[in-house]
Amino acid sequence: MPDNNRPIYSLLALALIMLALTCSCSDETGFKGPVEMQLWDLVTYEGCTDGGDGSRFTFRQVDDSPLITLISPTLLPAETTAGTRMIIRYIPESGEAYTSGNITLLSAARINQSPVATEWKEEFDNWNRDKVYLYSVWRTGNYLNFHVRLTYDPEPRLFQLAADPATIGTEYPDIYLVHIMASPTDYHDRAYFASFDIAGVWNSPQTKGIRLHVANTNLDQQEFTFVKDI
Structure with missing residues (x-):
């Protein structure tokens, strides 16, 4: 039986997102005084507010913590549709982290997203061909x-989660992070955020958690277990 460990795996021992900073500087040449708290979070864009004069975002801090709603007077481009997963940087007007309320939106960017595939395709057989340097993986809802x-x-690649159909509906289904480039490439790398909807597997009544498989080149850990809060 998998261990019921906390389902945040950070292989750099750093909180690289959802990071709150409150600090002050007082050197002879720099800025003196407090710096406003800035937060970075992965959120779901829910569309415009009811009055159409702002943007609404929702997210959970971690696991199944309460849903947080953020409201910004900044309107996003019209082509941004409800349900888009984004990373945002913002200042909460209340000065309190992880509470619903109004925010000053400093930046917003789309991230990779898709639902977990529940039908196995032949192309998934090479799911571990192109490796992944995993900084961190965590669940929010x-x-x-x-x-x-x-x-x-610059060429399109296959980058998504795929579940082993034979394990769906079991206590611990197996899910694979599929990463297959158009062709093997030896080039520089870049950092990316991604957020995958696992409801199609996670919400099965028989399921107690999931086993995630990653072709990970950061430390010797290829399997990660996420357990439901019961």
């Missing part, structure tokens, strides 16, 4: 989130 480094290539 029905989303499994990743911070990774991948080899850069």
